[in-house]
Amino acid sequence: MPLLDVQGLTTRFAMRGETVHAVEDVSFVLEEGEVLGVVGESGSGKSVMASSLLRLLPMPPAQIAAGQALLQTESGPLDLLQLSEREIRRVRGREIGMIFQDPMTSLNPYLRLSTQLTEGLRRHYGLSKRAAIEQAIEALERVGISDAAKRIHSHPHEFSGGMRQRVMIAMMLLLQPRLLIADEPTTALDVTVQRQILDQLGALCRDARTAVLLITHDLGVVAQRCHRVMVMYAGQVMEIGPSQVICEAPRHPYTQALLRARPSASLRGQPLYALPGNPPDLREPPVGDPLLLRPGVTGGDRWRTERPPLEQVGAGHWVRASEAVLPAWEEVRDA
Amino acid sequence: MPEQVPPTEKLPPPGRSYWGDAWSRLARNRLALISLWVLVGITLFCVVGPWLRGYGFNDQDYARVFADPSGAFPFGTDDLGRDQMVRIMVGGRVSLGIGLTATAVTLIIGVLYGAVAGYAGGRLGALMMRLVDVLYAMPFTIFVIMLLTFFGRNMWLLFVAIGAVEWLTMARMVYGQVRSLKERDFVLAARMLGQPWYRIVWRHLLPNVLGVIVVYATLTVPSVILLESFLSFLGLGVQAPRPSWGSLIKFGADQMTTSPHLLIIPALFFSVTLFCLNFLGDGLRDALDPQSRRD
Amino acid sequence: MPDPRLRIEDLRVTFPARAGRAPVEALKGVSVEAYPGEVLGIVGESGSGKSTLARSVLHLQAIDGGRIWLDDTEWSTLVPAALRRQRHAVQMVFQDPHASLNPRLTIRETLAEALRCRPQRPRGKAARQEIEGWLDRVGLPKDAAQRYPHEFSGGQRQRIAIARALIPQPQVVVADEPVSALDVSIQAQILNLLESLRQELDLTFVFITHDLELVGYWADRVAVMRRGEVVEQGDAEAVLQRPQHAYTQELLASAADKRVRY
Numbered sequence: 107m108p109l110l111d112v113q114g115l116t117t118r119f120a121m122r123g124e125t126v127h128a129v130e131d132v133s134f135v136l137e138e139g140e141v142l143g144v145v146g147e148s149g150s151g152k153s154v155m156a157s158s159l160l161r162l163l164p165m166p167p168a169q170i171a172a173g174q175a176l177l178q179t180e181s182g183p184l185d186l187l188q189l190s191e192r193e194i195r196r197v198r199g200r201e202i203g204m205i206f207q208d209p210m211t212s213l214n215p216y217l218r219l220s221t222q223l224t225e226g227l228r229r230h231y232g233l234s235k236r237a238a239i240e241q242a243i244e245a246l247e248r249v250g251i252s253d254a255a256k257r258i259h260s261h262p263h264e265f266s267g268g269m270r271q272r273v274m275i276a277m278m279l280l281l282q283p284r285l286l287i288a289d290e291p292t293t294a295l296d297v298t299v300q301r302q303i304l305d306q307l308g309a310l311c312r313d314a315r316t317a318v319l320l321i322t323h324d325l326g327v328v329a330q331r332c333h334r335v336m337v338m339y340a341g342q343v344m345e346i347g348p349s350q351v352i353c354e355a356p357r358h359p360y361t362q363a364l365l366r367a368r369p370s371a372s373l374r375g376q377p378l379y380a381l382p383g384n385p386p387d388l389r390e391p392p393v394g395d396p397l398l399l400r401p402g403v404t405g406g407d408r409w410r411t412e413r414p415p416l417e418q419v420g421a422g423h424w425v426r427a428s429e430a431v432l433p434a435w436e437e438v439r440d441a
Numbered sequence: 442m443p444e445q446v447p448p449t450e451k452l453p454p455p456g457r458s459y460w461g462d463a464w465s466r467l468a469r470n471r472l473a474l475i476s477l478w479v480l481v482g483i484t485l486f487c488v489v490g491p492w493l494r495g496y497g498f499n500d501q502d503y504a505r506v507f508a509d510p511s512g513a514f515p516f517g518t519d520d521l522g523r524d525q526m527v528r529i530m531v532g533g534r535v536s537l538g539i540g541l542t543a544t545a546v547t548l549i550i551g552v553l554y555g556a557v558a559g560y561a562g563g564r565l566g567a568l569m570m571r572l573v574d575v576l577y578a579m580p581f582t583i584f585v586i587m588l589l590t591f592f593g594r595n596m597w598l599l600f601v602a603i604g605a606v607e608w609l610t611m612a613r614m615v616y617g618q619v620r621s622l623k624e625r626d627f628v629l630a631a632r633m634l635g636q637p638w639y640r641i642v643w644r645h646l647l648p649n650v651l652g653v654i655v656v657y658a659t660l661t662v663p664s665v666i667l668l669e670s671f672l673s674f675l676g677l678g679v680q681a682p683r684p685s686w687g688s689l690i691k692f693g694a695d696q697m698t699t700s701p702h703l704l705i706i707p708a709l710f711f712s713v714t715l716f717c718l719n720f721l722g723d724g725l726r727d728a729l730d731p732q733s734r735r736d
Numbered sequence: 737m738p739d740p741r742l743r744i745e746d747l748r749v750t751f752p753a754r755a756g757r758a759p760v761e762a763l764k765g766v767s768v769e770a771y772p773g774e775v776l777g778i779v780g781e782s783g784s785g786k787s788t789l790a791r792s793v794l795h796l797q798a799i800d801g802g803r804i805w806l807d808d809t810e811w812s813t814l815v816p817a818a819l820r821r822q823r824h825a826v827q828m829v830f831q832d833p834h835a836s837l838n839p840r841l842t843i844r845e846t847l848a849e850a851l852r853c854r855p856q857r858p859r860g861k862a863a864r865q866e867i868e869g870w871l872d873r874v875g876l877p878k879d880a881a882q883r884y885p886h887e888f889s890g891g892q893r894q895r896i897a898i899a900r901a902l903i904p905q906p907q908v909v910v911a912d913e914p915v916s917a918l919d920v921s922i923q924a925q926i927l928n929l930l931e932s933l934r935q936e937l938d939l940t941f942v943f944i945t946h947d948l949e950l951v952g953y954w955a956d957r958v959a960v961m962r963r964g965e966v967v968e969q970g971d972a973e974a975v976l977q978r979p980q981h982a983y984t985q986e987l988l989a990s991a992a993d994k995r996v997r998y
Contacts (some may be wrong), residue, residue: 147919148890296781297946297990323919326949367924371952371976377931378953380924384889626836630900633794634853635823644849648840 143332347423473724487533546604551611559619652729777955
C-alpha cells in the first residue's frame, strides 16, 4: 500500500463571481522513501496542489471540489481532505512536514530556535527539555551548522536564508515525518547552498524513509534528485513517470518543449526553443488538450473538445494523450 | 542569421485602472458604501439645512426654553429657547469644517515633509525626522490649551493648532513608505533615465503612497473632530454663541437629567459621523491595499 | 582587439558602518572590461558584489575608489550636467519584472519617460510611433500602451522593461538576472529577444547572473566574483571548461549537479 494515495484532487477558487480551476483531477501515489518531483510553470497548479493536501488554503475562496488523499499512519489510513481542522493540525508537523521557499513562513521570529526545535519533540514524543535540546543540537550539527550548542539559543533572524533552510531540515530530522512536502525549498538560495540543502533532503529520505513531494520549477533539480517526476500544466498532470526516463525521453509535447527551452552551454549560438504565448487563463479552463491554446501549436483535433486521458506508455510512466504538434524551431524563432 | 522577431502576444481586453479597480472593490463593501452615503446625507443636512430651517442658530425666545422635541422643534430647544436642530446643523458645519480643514493642513504639510525627508534620506532625512520626534514629545494638548488661552479663542488658531498636532503622524508615515519605495526597481529605473528628483517624488513615489495617504486622511478627520470636541468640552473650543458638536454635547451633558434629548441627539450625530468615517477608512484601506490585489 | 567599450578599473565601494555593524567592503578593487558588441557575464552568489557593480556603473551607487570608462569618457566622474546629457548611454534591465514598472503609470507613460532621456527626443506623433514601434519590436501589441503593468504577465512585463532600457539608445545594457524570475519557457523567449536585439543594435551587455548554464549559453567572456573580488575572468568557454580557481570549480560542480541531458 502506498504511503500517500491521491485520487482525483480538484481545487477551485471562487473569486468575484469567477471560478479559477487551479487543480483539475490530479492523481498520484507516493511510496515510503521516495522523492516525487512536481514540475510546472507558475499557474500550473503545483503549489495549490500541495497546499490542498496540507489544507493550508483559505476556504473560501478556495474549495476542494473533489478527490481523496489517503495517508497511511500508524492508526490506519487517513483521508487528508476529510479531516477536521483539529485533526489536520495534528497530522501537520507529526505525520507531514513542510518546507517552504521562505523558511520564515514556518519559523516564529520571536522564539529562540531551542524552543521551536524542541516543541514538537516534547509534545509528540514526550521528551524532557534537556533530552530534547540535546537531540536538537545533534540535528543542527548533522545539517552542517557549526557551533550548534551555542547557536541553538539564537533567534531565526540571526541566520542567513540558507542557514534557516538548514534549520528547517533539522526540524524535519527531529520530527521524522512520514511525508515531507517541500515547495521550492532551494529557489531563493545560491547554487552552492542549493546543492547542500538538496543533499541533506536526500539523506533525510534515505535514512528516515521519509517520502518527499518536491515542488520545483527547476528541471535540473528534478533530473538529479527525484525518483519520479510529475509534470503539471494548466492544473492537470501532463506526464508522470521515472525522472530519468522523462528527462531523457519525454513523451508529452509540453514536457519536450519545457526541456528544449533550457539554456545550456551546448546550445551556444543557437536560439532557444521558446514556446510562444502564455499558459491558459484558468478562469476558463481548457476543455480539451490545454496545449492547443498556445499560439503556433497545430494538429491535435482529436482532443479539441474532450479532455485527453492519461495513458500508460511504460513501466510506471503515464502520459496525457496529445496529438498537438509543436511549432518547428524555425517558426518559433522567426514567427 | 535571419532577423528574429518574437511572436506578438495577444492581450486580454483592457482591464481597469488601479483606481477603477479600487472603486469597484469599495463598491462591494456594503458597510463602507452605506457609511459614505450617510456621511453625504449628514453633510447635506448640515450645509443646506440652516437655510431651510427658518431659525438662526442664535435666535433666542424665552417663551420656549427647554422645550421637548415636537413638530415645530423636532430636536427641542435649549436654555435660551434656541432651536436645537439648527444649532446641530451649524455645529456640524463647524465640526466637519474643522475636520476637513485641519486634515487638509495635515495632508499638505505632512505629505510634503515626509516625502522630501524620505527621498532625501541620509543625514538630511534623519535630521528632519528627529525634528518630528522632538515635536512629538511635546505634550500637545497642553500646548493647544496654552496657545488658546494666550491668543484668545480664534477659530483659525484652532485649525492651525490641531493641524500642527496631526501632521506629525502623517509625515512619519509618508517618510517610512517613501523610504522603502525609493529602493524599488521602478524608482531606480527613473533615476537611471535621469529624471529630476521632484519628478520622481511626484510621479513615482507619491502616487504609490496615495492609497495609504487617503486612508490615513479619512482616519484623521474623526480624530480632529474629536480633538475639537475635547477642547470644546473643556470650554476652549469654538467661541459661543457659535456651536460645535463638542460644545453642544458638553451643554447637553449638563442638562442630562432634565432634558436628555439635548445630549442624546448631538451625541448621536457625532458618533454616527465618527463611525461612518472609520468604516469608510477601513473600506478604503481594503480597497486600496496593494496586498489584496490579484497580481 | 578593439578598445573596450566599458572599462572598470580597481572599483571600490564600501558601505559605511551601521548600528553595531562593521563597514562592509562590497567591492574590493574590481577590474573588468566589456568589448563592443559582446556579452560580459558576471557570475557570483549573493554578497559577491555583482549587483553593487551594476549599480555603480549606472550611477545609482557612489563609488569610493577606482574608475569607470565608457569609450573615451571617464564615466564615473562626470559632473551632473554632463551626466544628464550622456546618461542614456548605459541602461539596465532589472530582475523582478513585478517591481521594475511603476504600477500607477500606463505603459505609454513609462516608455515616454525613457524617450525623454534621448539626446534628440521625438515629440508628438513621432514619439507615439516610436513607442508603438518598440512595443512591436519586443513582441507586444500596440494597445498595450494604454494599459497598466498589473494587466501583464511576468514575461510581458520583462519585455516592457527591455523596451524601456533600449528606447534611450544605450551602448551598454546592464542586465541584472533578467530571466531568473521567469518560467523556463518564458526565459527562453526573453533570452531570444535579448540576443536578437543585441545583434540588431550592436549592444554591449553586462549580464549579471548566478546561473552558470546561462553564462555558458550566452556570455562571450565571464568574470567570476566572490566577496567583492573577481577571482577569475576570461573567455566564457575556457573558464567553464577549464576553471582555474577553486571557487569557480565549486560553482561548476554545483551547476553540473543540475544538468539535464536532453
